[in-house]
Amino acid sequence: MNSMPLFEWNKCRHEPLVVAGPCSVESRAQLVEVTGALCALPQVRLIRCGVWKPRSRPGGFEGLGEQALRWMAETKASAADDKRPRYACEVATPEHVEAVLRHGIDAVWIGARTTANPFMVQELAEALRGTGMSVMVKNAPSPDVRLWMGAIERCLKAGLDDVAAVHRGFDLFHNASFRNLPLWEVPIELRRSMPGLPILCDPSHIAGSREPLPSLSQMAMDLGFDGLMVETHPRPDEALTDADQQLTPAQLSGLISGLLLRQTDTEKADQELRLLRLQIDQADQELLRLLAVRLDVVQQIAEVKSQSNWAVFQPKRWEALLSNRLEAARGLGLCDDFVKELFEKIHAESVRVQEAMMEEKKNAGAQ
Numbered sequence: 001m002n003s004m005p006l007f008e009w010n011k012c013r014h015e016p017l018v019v020a021g022p023c024s025v026e027s028r029a030q031l032v033e034v035t036g037a038l039c040a041l042p043q044v045r046l047i048r049c050g051v052w053k054p055r056s057r058p059g060g061f062e063g064l065g066e067q068a069l070r071w072m073a074e075t076k077a078s079a080a081d082d083k084r085p086r087y088a089c090e091v092a093t094p095e096h097v098e099a100v101l102r103h104g105i106d107a108v109w110i111g112a113r114t115t116a117n118p119f120m121v122q123e124l125a126e127a128l129r130g131t132g133m134s135v136m137v138k139n140a141p142s143p144d145v146r147l148w149m150g151a152i153e154r155c156l157k158a159g160l161d162d163v164a165a166v167h168r169g170f171d172l173f174h175n176a177s178f179r180n181l182p183l184w185e186v187p188i189e190l191r192r193s194m195p196g197l198p199i200l201c202d203p204s205h206i207a208g209s210r211e212p213l214p215s216l217s218q219m220a221m222d223l224g225f226d227g228l229m230v231e232t233h234p235r236p237d238e239a240l241t242d243a244d245q246q247l248t249p250a251q252l253s254g255l256i257s258g259l260l261l262r263q264t265d266t267e268k269a270d271q272e273l274r275l276l277r278l279q280i281d282q283a284d285q286e287l288l289r290l291l292a293v294r295l296d297v298v299q300q301i302a303e304v305k306s307q308s309n310w311a312v313f314q315p316k317r318w319e320a321l322l323s324n325r326l327e328a329a330r331g332l333g334l335c336d337d338f339v340k341e342l343f344e345k346i347h348a349e350s351v352r353v354q355e356a357m358m359e360e361k362k363n364a365g366a367q
Contacts, residue, residue, distance in 0.1 A: 006045060006086070007162050016221065016226060020228075021088075021232055022231065022233045023239060024240055025051060025072070030233075031049065038249055038252075039085055040249075041249070041253055041256065045227075046106065047088065051069060060241070066099050072105065088108060089105060090111045092111060094123050107135065107136065108134075110155075115140040115148060115151045116147065118150060125158035134162040137164070138165075138167075139169075141170060141171040141180075145186050148186075149190060152165060164199065164226070166229055167187040178206055181206075187225075199225050199226055202229040204242070210247060214255055221259050230247060231246040234249070295350070305358070306361050322344075326339055
């Protein structure tokens with residue numbers, strides 16, 4: 001961990017910058033152990049350590065505050081110059097900034113919930129003005145690229161010139177198999193709008209579990225991200241926060257060594273194709289979810305028809321529905337034949353499901 005400015009590494013595409021460390025500092029012994037392990041990994045340029053950890057709901061472990069900062073300062077002071085670690089922690093108030101400056105912390109990040117509040121970001125930017133601090137800005141929970149850009153711009157306008165973005169996914173109501181949906185098109189749009197900005201990926205907070213971390217990290221590399229922020233703990237299963245998504249230092253080393261890094265810059269066309277295919281994948285997932293919602297409503301309709309002794313197939317309703325859908329499709333520039341065939345198949349499945357339910361009820365009643 002030498003003295004090179006942190007985000008100059010975004011120019012070295014063959015060796016991604018890695019930020020790693022525990023979700024929370026839990027004890028001095030834990031901090032010393034994880035620091036020693038991570039300092040042995042040359043790609044780890046910065047050790048992230050959670051100090052203030054307010055949870056979504058009160059009652060859990062909320063960090064050790066300034067006590068953890070003291071341990072970080074002492075660990076730095078006791079190391080040889082060429083092995084001195086760089087530490088980073090999240091700040092959410094100007095008082096946090098004052099504390100990290102007192103204890104010689106090297107970098108900070110602005111968390112997702114804080115990024116969503118321009119008032120707080122402005123206060124943090126002013127508190128950091130003139131410090132020369134390296135600053136990482138995580139995306140807000142909502143997929144609003146302008147809000148993310150605004151937080152970064154506030155830092156830049158405060159004179160901070162070592163700034164990077166961190167993509168940690170988006171908290172939507174239907175997150176499928178991830179803790180936060182990646183929605184890769186959002187950081188790609190950020191890169192298009194701010195081409196000189198280093199962008200790291202936080203696969204830990206996207207995944208919410210260990211298993212997807214390698215594939216998410218590889219996707220970030222394939223899309224031209226400059227590095228990773230990965231939660232790392234000596235004994236993840238014992239962690240007081242985010243236990244499911246943290247890796248051991250050995251697992252982190254394996255993840256890094258397993259990355260396939262391109263020898264030249266990713267071709268523009270290849271990046272565009274990857275992004276477009278991701279959009280198709282996400283659209284297909286949404287189509288499947290909506291089909292499941294529709295069939296759930298169909299089952300409720302079957303229940304009502306059964307109680308009222310109505311026939312399953314209602315020709316006038318079907319004719320009106322198809323006419324309405326075709327008219328809406330034309331307004332969207334969709335082909336009549338394609339939409340007609342699609343809704344005929346959807347309607348046939350709806351009829352099948354209703355008939356099966358009503359037959360099941362009839363048989364149950366006969367028994």
